[in-house]
Amino acid sequence: MQLKRVVVTGLGALTPIGNNIEEYWNGLVNGKSGSAPITYYDTEKFKVKFACELKNYNTEDYFDRKEGRKLDRFAQYALISSDEAIKDSGLDLDKLDKFRTGVIWGAGIGGLETFQNEVMNFAQGDGTPRFNPFFIPKMIADIAPGHISIKHGFMGPNYTTVSACASSANALIDALNYIRLGHCDVIVSGGSEAAVTIAGMGGFGAMHALSTRNDSPETASRPFDATRDGFVLGEGAGALILEEYEHAKARGAKIYAEVVGGGLSSDAYHMTAPHPDGIGVVKVMENCLRDAGIGIEEVDAINTHGTSTPLGDVAELKAISEVFGKHAKNININSTKSMTGHLLGAAGAIEAIASILAMEHGMVPPTINHTTVDENIDPSLNLTLNKAQKRDVRVAMSNTFGFGGHNACVVFKKID
Numbered sequence: 001m002q003l004k005r006v007v008v009t010g011l012g013a014l015t016p017i018g019n020n021i022e023e024y025w026n027g028l029v030n031g032k033s034g035s036a037p038i039t040y041y042d043t044e045k046f047k048v049k050f051a052c053e054l055k056n057y058n059t060e061d062y063f064d065r066k067e068g069r070k071l072d073r074f075a076q077y078a079l080i081s082s083d084e085a086i087k088d089s090g091l092d093l094d095k096l097d098k099f100r101t102g103v104i105w106g107a108g109i110g111g112l113e114t115f116q117n118e119v120m121n122f123a124q125g126d127g128t129p130r131f132n133p134f135f136i137p138k139m140i141a142d143i144a145p146g147h148i149s150i151k152h153g154f155m156g157p158n159y160t161t162v163s164a165c166a167s168s169a170n171a172l173i174d175a176l177n178y179i180r181l182g183h184c185d186v187i188v189s190g191g192s193e194a195a196v197t198i199a200g201m202g203g204f205g206a207m208h209a210l211s212t213r214n215d216s217p218e219t220a221s222r223p224f225d226a227t228r229d230g231f232v233l234g235e236g237a238g239a240l241i242l243e244e245y246e247h248a249k250a251r252g253a254k255i256y257a258e259v260v261g262g263g264l265s266s267d268a269y270h271m272t273a274p275h276p277d278g279i280g281v282v283k284v285m286e287n288c289l290r291d292a293g294i295g296i297e298e299v300d301a302i303n304t305h306g307t308s309t310p311l312g313d314v315a316e317l318k319a320i321s322e323v324f325g326k327h328a329k330n331i332n333i334n335s336t337k338s339m340t341g342h343l344l345g346a347a348g349a350i351e352a353i354a355s356i357l358a359m360e361h362g363m364v365p366p367t368i369n370h371t372t373v374d375e376n377i378d379p380s381l382n383l384t385l386n387k388a389q390k391r392d393v394r395v396a397m398s399n400t401f402g403f404g405g406h407n408a409c410v411v412f413k414k415i416d
Helices: 021-029 073-089 112-123 135-139 143-152 167-180 198-206 245-250 279-292 310-330 344-361
Strands: 006-014 101-106 158-161 186-193 236-244 257-266 301-303 332-334 395-402 406-413
Touching (some): 006 021, 006 245, 021 344, 073 143, 073 186, 073 236, 101 143, 143 186, 158 167, 167 186, 167 236, 167 395, 186 344, 257 279, 279 395, 279 406, 310 395, 344 395
Parallel strands (some): 101 158, 301 395
Antiparallel strands (some): 006 257, 186 236, 257 406
């Protein structure tokens, strides 16, 4: 059968460096760091005292008090970013076939703060099981797309993909396939996460996964730098409207880019560590390029997973060199996590948006905080260090990997 073409017609973002698409892009191209001391709770006894929180975020700016109390922050973020994307798309919801409009959303954890607070309240009580009746509906990871569909009446496929940090990239690939197989006209996709909590920071801290650069949080996320010492936890959401090309063209929609392919693979190696030779990462990029029908020499930019961990960054760059060979040195490679931190289940979505905006504006955002060359990294690679670079990006790839060995890769193409 002839596959349908799929395009992106709307974008929305709520990130540590900007609370909408315009602010997010300005933060990216100006190399803004979203990392700062944590304000959500007392960090005195915590080894790591900083994260990439949202700035100037107030629930009551978006929801009335009664509604806000029913929503964990990760679901709030999902609703806000998806509303921006829907508005940006120019979709007339009254004319939309709601049965052919779905929501496929990614979340690695879901309502962690809700779970933490309810369990802590119980533990501090007398053993009587007093729980908020909204405990479960606020916590479960699938509730974010549920709320989006309820708000707008979308009655197509509706679910959450969970693959740790690859979750929202998985969501985008599922959305791509539903549309190109002809099952849907429009899908709201993306991801959200709100894990900057006592439990989230405590858990990742216990794994020694986080940077401990408390004396300089704004420079702590430093992918590819020889002195990197772990990732910086972030929070927020990214939303994309994926639409069948003829459907978008018929209504005169603005088209940001075409989603031409997606790839998946597994490391099958370790719970948290990447395969040192990047075998699974090589395969996921090869699968993505094959699915897209794109040659290696066509790729202009790669937004890496690039979390700022000692093992992961090297393994990914080795894999890029293996897949792209001599062309690797011609690619603008970057890690926007140097600015946003690691948004876990929302990472794939906001980084896909960064790739699309790089095509839109002809500018590749930088990998900031790089000061010391790592001898284990090929010096011929252009890591877009410290300053944005002008580039006519026609094909952009976005890599996202998750604990458990989950690898996802999405590739976008500029549409004339």
